[in-house]
Amino acid sequence: MIAPGRVAVVTGAASGIGLGLSERFAAEGMHVVMADVEEPALTKAASELAQRGASVLPVVTDVSDRAAVEALRDAAVSAFGAAHVVCNNAGVGGPHGPLWECPPGEWDWVLGVNLGGVINGVRSFMPLLLEQDAAHMVNTASIFGVFAGTLGPYGVSKHAVVALTETLYFNLQSLGVSHVGVSVLCPGAVRTNFGTSARNRPASAGPPMVRGEAEQASAERFDRLSATGASPAEVAGIVADAIRASRFYILTSLNRNEAVTRRGSEIAAGGPPAPPVSFV
Numbered sequence: 001m002i003a004p005g006r007v008a009v010v011t012g013a014a015s016g017i018g019l020g021l022s023e024r025f026a027a028e029g030m031h032v033v034m035a036d037v038e039e040p041a042l043t044k045a046a047s048e049l050a051q052r053g054a055s056v057l058p059v060v061t062d063v064s065d066r067a068a069v070e071a072l073r074d075a076a077v078s079a080f081g082a083a084h085v086v087c088n089n090a091g092v093g094g095p096h097g098p099l100w101e102c103p104p105g106e107w108d109w110v111l112g113v114n115l116g117g118v119i120n121g122v123r124s125f126m127p128l129l130l131e132q133d134a135a136h137m138v139n140t141a142s143i144f145g146v147f148a149g150t151l152g153p154y155g156v157s158k159h160a161v162v163a164l165t166e167t168l169y170f171n172l173q174s175l176g177v178s179h180v181g182v183s184v185l186c187p188g189a190v191r192t193n194f195g196t197s198a199r200n201r202p203a204s205a206g207p208p209m210v211r212g213e214a215e216q217a218s219a220e221r222f223d224r225l226s227a228t229g230a231s232p233a234e235v236a237g238i239v240a241d242a243i244r245a246s247r248f249y250i251l252t253s254l255n256r257n258e259a260v261t262r263r264g265s266e267i268a269a270g271g272p273p274a275p276p277v278s279f280v
C-alpha cells in the first residue's frame with residue numbers, strides 16, 4: 001500500500017514525526033493529505049513539500065473534533081479518491097505532576113488529542129480503508145504506552161492508544177480481514193518540537209499547572225533525553241518498513257527489549273513498577 005499514486009493521510013503533519021512521515025510518503029510517490037491544527041506551520045510545511053514536486057493537500061484539522069476528522073476524510077476522498085495509509089499521529093504533552101492536582105481542562109486536552117484523536121481517526125477512516133484492496137493504519141502511542149512512566153495524563157493516554165490498537169487488530173482478525181493492517185508506533189526519544197506542544201494548548205484547558213521542583217526536574221530530564229533521540233526521518237523509515245512487513249508493534253528505543261522484559265517480570269512478580277532507566 002506504500003506505492004506511487006496511493007494516498008497517505010497523516011495527522012500532526014506540520015512538525016516532527018508527522019512531517020517526517022509526510023516527507024517519506026511523498027518521496028515514495030504517494031499523494032499526502034497533511035492534517036494539523038497549527039495552520040501557519042502546516043501551510044509552510046505543505047508548500048515546501050509541494051515545491052519539491054510532492055502531491056500534497058494540507059487540511060487544517062483539530063483531531064479532537066469528531067466532525068473535523070470526518071471532514072478530513074471527505075477532503076482526502078474528494079481530492080484523491082481514497083486513503084490507503086492513515087497515520088493517527090497528532091499528540092501533545094501536558095503536566096507531569098500528581099494526577100489528583102491535574103485540572104480537568106488539562107485531562108480533557110491531553111486525552112482529547114492523544115486518545116480522542118485516534119478514536120476519531122479510527123471511526124472516520126477504518127470504513128474507508130476496508131473498501132481498498134490494501135491499506136494500513138498506524139496509531140502513534142509512545143514508549144510510555146508500554147513502559148511504566150511518570151508523565152501524568154500523557155502516559156495514561158498512550159497506554160490507551162496501545163490498548164485501542166490491539167483491540168483494533170483483534171477486531172480485524174475476528175472479521176477475517178487480511179487486506180488492512182494496523183500498527184502501533186511507540187517511539188522512544190525523537191528530535192521534534194514536542195517539548196513546546198503547549199503552543200497548541202486551547203484556552204479551554206485553563207491555566208497551565210504550576211510546576212513543582214520535582215516536576216520541573218522530570219520535564220527537564222525528559223527534554224534533555226529527547227534532544228538526543230532519533231530524527232523524524234529515521235522514525236519514518238522504520239514506520240515504512242514496518243507497514244511493508246505488517247509489523248504490529250513499532251518500538252524505536254535502543255533499550256526496548258530489556259525494558260519490556262523487565263516490565264513483564266515486574267508485573268508477574270506483583271510489582272511495584274519502576275520507570276525505565278532511559279527511553280532514547
Ligand SMILES: NC(=O)c1ccc[n+]([C@@H]2O[C@H](COP(=O)([O-])OP(=O)(O)OC[C@H]3O[C@@H](n4cnc5c(N)ncnc54)[C@H](O)[C@@H]3O)[C@@H](O)[C@H]2O)c1
Binds near residue numbers: 195197200
Ligand atoms: N518526540 C518524541 O520524543 C516522541 C516520543 C514518543 C511519542 N511521540 C508522539 O509522536 C507524536 C508526534 O509528536 P512529535 O514528537 O512529532 O511532536 P511535534 O510537536 O513536533 O508534532 C506534533 C504535531 O501535532 C500537531 N497537533 C497538536 N495538537 C493537535 C490537534 N489537536 N489536532 C491536530 N494536530 C495537532 C502539532 O501542531 C504538531 O505539528 C505525538 O503523538 C507524540 O506523543 C513523540
